Amino acid sequence: MVTTGSAPDFDERQFEALYHEHFGFLVAVAVQKFHVPESDAETLAHEVFLSYLKDPLHVRDLNKWLLGAICHASRYYWRVNKRLSPEAAPEFERIDPATINILESLPNQLAAREALECLSPRYQEILRLRFFEGLSVPELAARLGVKKKYAAKLLTKCLRRAETLYERKGRRRLRR
Amino acid sequence: MSDPRDEERKVVTFERARRRPDPARVQEFAETARRLQRERQESVDVVARALRETPREEWPRLATRPELRNSGALNRMEAEVSARLEKEPQEALLISDLAASIAETLPPDSYPPVVLAQLRAHAWKDRGQALAYIGRYPAALEALDRAEQQLSYGSLTHDRAIVRYVRALTLQKVNRFEESRELLAECAAVFRDHGDDRRYLYCGIGEGIQLYREREFERAYDTFLPLIEVARALADPLSEARIQNNLGYCAVEQGDFRMANIHLSQAMARFIDAGKRMEAIRTERASGRLLVGKGAITDGLQRLRDARRSFLMHAMVEEAGLCGLDIVEALLAQSPDEAKSLAAEVAGEFTQSGFNERALTALAWLRESLDRNRATALSVRQVQSYIASLASNPALEFTAP
Numbered sequence: 001m002v003t004t005g006s007a008p009d010f011d012e013r014q015f016e017a018l019y020h021e022h023f024g025f026l027v028a029v030a031v032q033k034f035h036v037p038e039s040d041a042e043t044l045a046h047e048v049f050l051s052y053l054k055d056p057l058h059v060r061d062l063n064k065w066l067l068g069a070i071c072h073a074s075r076y077y078w079r080v081n082k083r084l085s086p087e088a089a090p091e092f093e094r095i096d097p098a099t100i101n102i103l104e105s106l107p108n109q110l111a112a113r114e115a116l117e118c119l120s121p122r123y124q125e126i127l128r129l130r131f132f133e134g135l136s137v138p139e140l141a142a143r144l145g146v147k148k149k150y151a152a153k154l155l156t157k158c159l160r161r162a163e164t165l166y167e168r169k170g171r172r173r174l175r176r
Numbered sequence: 177m178s179d180p181r182d183e184e185r186k187v188v189t190f191e192r193a194r195r196r197p198d199p200a201r202v203q204e205f206a207e208t209a210r211r212l213q214r215e216r217q218e219s220v221d222v223v224a225r226a227l228r229e230t231p232r233e234e235w236p237r238l239a240t241r242p243e244l245r246n247s248g249a250l251n252r253m254e255a256e257v258s259a260r261l262e263k264e265p266q267e268a269l270l271i272s273d274l275a276a277s278i279a280e281t282l283p284p285d286s287y288p289p290v291v292l293a294q295l296r297a298h299a300w301k302d303r304g305q306a307l308a309y310i311g312r313y314p315a316a317l318e319a320l321d322r323a324e325q326q327l328s329y330g331s332l333t334h335d336r337a338i339v340r341y342v343r344a345l346t347l348q349k350v351n352r353f354e355e356s357r358e359l360l361a362e363c364a365a366v367f368r369d370h371g372d373d374r375r376y377l378y379c380g381i382g383e384g385i386q387l388y389r390e391r392e393f394e395r396a397y398d399t400f401l402p403l404i405e406v407a408r409a410l411a412d413p414l415s416e417a418r419i420q421n422n423l424g425y426c427a428v429e430q431g432d433f434r435m436a437n438i439h440l441s442q443a444m445a446r447f448i449d450a451g452k453r454m455e456a457i458r459t460e461r462a463s464g465r466l467l468v469g470k471g472a473i474t475d476g477l478q479r480l481r482d483a484r485r486s487f488l489m490h491a492m493v494e495e496a497g498l499c500g501l502d503i504v505e506a507l508l509a510q511s512p513d514e515a516k517s518l519a520a521e522v523a524g525e526f527t528q529s530g531f532n533e534r535a536l537t538a539l540a541w542l543r544e545s546l547d548r549n550r551a552t553a554l555s556v557r558q559v560q561s562y563i564a565s566l567a568s569n570p571a572l573e574f575t576a577p
Contacts, residue, residue, distance in 0.1 A: 015206040023197040046201045047331035050290040053205075053212050054298075054335070064371030069331055072366060076330030 019049055022063075026070045034074035044073045118165035123158045130155055208288055215248030223252035227271070235270050239277045247287065250275055250295050257302040261309050269306035275299040276319075290329050297326035301339045308346040316346050337366035341379060348386055356386055377406045377415055384422055388429075397426035417446030421459050425466060433472045436463070440479075457486040461499050468506045477506055493529040494567070497522045498560055504546075505556040516546045535563045538574040 023045055030041035048069040052059065059065045116124050129135045129143060141151035222243050230238060238244055253275040260268040279299040282292060304319035323339045344359035364379035380403045387396035400423045407416035424439035440463040447456035464479030480503045487496035500522040507515040523539040542559045545551035558577045565572060 015209040016202055019197055019202045019205050024195040027195050042195070042198070042201075044330055046197075046205070047290045047329055049205050050208060050288050051294060051329070051331040051335065053209050053291065054294045059371075060373070061371040064369075065334075068366070068369035068371065069334060071369065072333035073330035076333060080330070 018062075022049075022066055026066060029067065029070050030074045030077075033071070034078070036074050036077055040077065041074075044077060045070060048073055115162040115166040119158065119162055123161060126154060126158050127162065204288060208291060212247050212291070215246045216251060217248070219243075219246070219248030219252045223249050223256060227256065232267065232270065235274055236277070239274055239281070244274075245278055245282065247291065247295055250279055250299060253278075254298055254302055257306060261306065265306055265309035269303070269310065272299065272302035272306045276303050290331060293326045293329060293332060294335055297323045297332070297335055297339060299323075300326065301342055304339075304346065305342050308342070308349060311349075313346055313350050317343065320346065333366055334370050334372065337363040338375070341375065341382070344379075345382055348382070348389070353386055353390055357383060360386070373406060373410055374412070377403055377410065377412070380406070381415070381419060381422070384419075388422065388426060391429075393426045393429040397423060397430065400426065413446045413450040414452065417443045417450060417452070417455070417459075420446060421463075424463055428463075428466050428470050428472075431470070433467065433470075433475055436467070437475060454490070454492075457483050457490075458495075460486070461495075461502065464499075465502050468502070473506060473510070477503060480506065488525075493525050493531065494563070497526055497531075497535075498564060500525075501556055501560040501563075504542075505553050505560075508551060508553060508556065512546070512549065515551075516543065519543050519546055532566050532570055534570075534572065534574050535566055538562050541574070541576050 023042075026045035026048060027038070027041045030036040030044050031038055036044060048066060051069065052062075052065065116127055119127070126140070126144070129140055130137075135143060137152050137155065138148050140155070141148040144151060144154070146154070226238055226241065226244060227235065243249065253271050257268045257272045257275070260271070276296075276299040279296040282295065284292070286292065287295065300319050300323035304316045304323060307313075307316035307319055320339055320343045324336065324343075327336045327339065340359050341363045344356045344363065347353075347356035347359070360379045360383045364376055364383070367373075367376040367379060380399060384396045384399040384403070387393075387399055400419050403419050404416060404423075407413075407419055420439045420443035424436045424443055427433070427436035427439055440459065443459050443463075444456040447453070447459060460479050461483035464476045464483055467473075467476030467479060469476075480499055484496050484499040484503065487493075487499055500518055504515045504518050504522075507518070519539065519542055523536060523543060526535055526539065538559045542551060542556065545555055555577050562572070562574055
């Protein structure tokens with residue numbers, strides 16, 4: 001078991017378990033608290049893990065150490081990025097339309113992907129075409145070879161089915 | 177009552193936070209971890225043996241030995257430097273030079289860049305620390321610059337704070353107090369955030385010492401006081417002893433002799449708990465001198481007499497003699513006869529232990545001055561400092577002040 005407060009005496013599987021156990025949390029902190037882009041956040045988390053290896057036996061509280069490290073790494077990330085490209089500074093002030101409500105929309109996108117996984121392949125395909133490829137209902141109808149009215153009906157049915165299955169999946173998780 | 181939907185949302189949010197790491201990175205981490213662990217284990221005796229079996233002047237040549245060119249050996253060198261700083265700073269410097277030269281010449285692909293940066297930064301940090309110990313402050317600051325230059329990764333904030341802590345202490349030595357204080361505050365925050373309570377404590381002690389040097393005794397006292405609990409939580413009696421000692425000094429400077437006595441007694445008790453009996457006795461002597469200097473003659477003399485008795489019990493004749501001269505100085509005005517008799521006692525102890533003849537000459541001169549009532553506090557101190565200097569310069573002739 002790796003979820004201990006103190007630094008463990010490692011074997012190889014524990015190294016991997018440690019990485020898996022904390023990776024998601026570290027990336028989530030960097031992304032959600034400090035708005036570090038996801039791919040950079042993953043790199044920061046990786047570097048935090050590597051830097052931890054210098055002196056693991058002197059880390060008294062692993063969770064606290066990792067959290068402190070990712071928070072400081074995220075702050076440093078923005079300090080360095082702003083300093084490296086002065087012309088980019090105004091960019092930080094300007095709101096990129098693509099990132100408006102990203103904190104709200106990103107979880108929704110992730111949830112949508114998860115919901116899609118609950119559906120049959122055909123329903124998955126319909127929702128993917130509509131919401132990920134951005135096809136309009138007439139375009140979707142043309143792609144599916146059905147009438148526009150039926151395509152709209154089919155779309156509503158897919159969404160309801162996805163919602164039902166997604167909620168059921170959440171309840172199962174709660175029971176566990 | 178909470179809404180089950182909220183709970184569900186929490187679970188979903190938590191699940192969303194889960195991400196799968198890149199398997200290649202997991203593998204790199206596991207391989208690096210395994211390798212560093214193996215190198216640490218393999219280097220336990222290698223460095224100590226190499227240093228022991230090689231004449232000191234040939235230590236730089238060790239940089240080419242393959243068994244020393246790895247992270248484990250560099251970690252051991254870091255420990256060797258740390259162990260020698262107080263007693264053998266020149267050796268500490270040589271070892272840190274060796275470590276820096278190895279770290280700098282490791283191939284760029286020998287470790288992941290973050291790990292390599294740490295190895296190099298710590299080697300340079302050690303060199304900076306060793307240079308500071310021998311008083312080469314500008315060179316020390318340059319070495320610390322080199323250390324910081326290595327740490328260009330966000331994930332290395334903790335390492336950066338370790339380097340900056342050393343820099344802060346070095347800056348104190350060259351009276352750059354303001355910069356030092358800023359750095360200590362910054363480092364303390366980093367250590368606190370990482371749960372590194374020990375280094376957080378050291379930053380607090382460093383900050384308190386600096387305030388004391390700046391004669392900000394009240395602020396220094398307030399800085400030291402909460403650190404006692406931190407030291408206790410860490411079960412670190414040595415740090416607690418030092419904090420209590422410093423609190424005692426602050427209290428003396430503020431004229432609060434009652435609190436000073438409490439803190440200094442606590443300091444001695446903690447030094448004894450930590451197995452540092454000599455430190456405890458030296459603390460008693462220093463606090464006695466301080467109290468006498470501040471006019472608390474009775475308290476001060478009591479501490480000096482206790483310290484002298486303890487030194488004699490441990491057959492530490494020189495320190496007992498020097499402490500005796502502290503008492504002679506304090507007694508000059510109020511009890512000259514006692515001062516004379518104590519000076520004779522010290523001379524007798526020195527003679528009996530076969531002490532350096534030159535010390536006896538200086539003591540004879542002092543006794544003569546005391547007999548003629550011409551001795552002053554300054555002349556006692558000059559004799560005392562001359563006797564103390566014989567330890568490092570035994571051939572130094574005594575010249576009557």
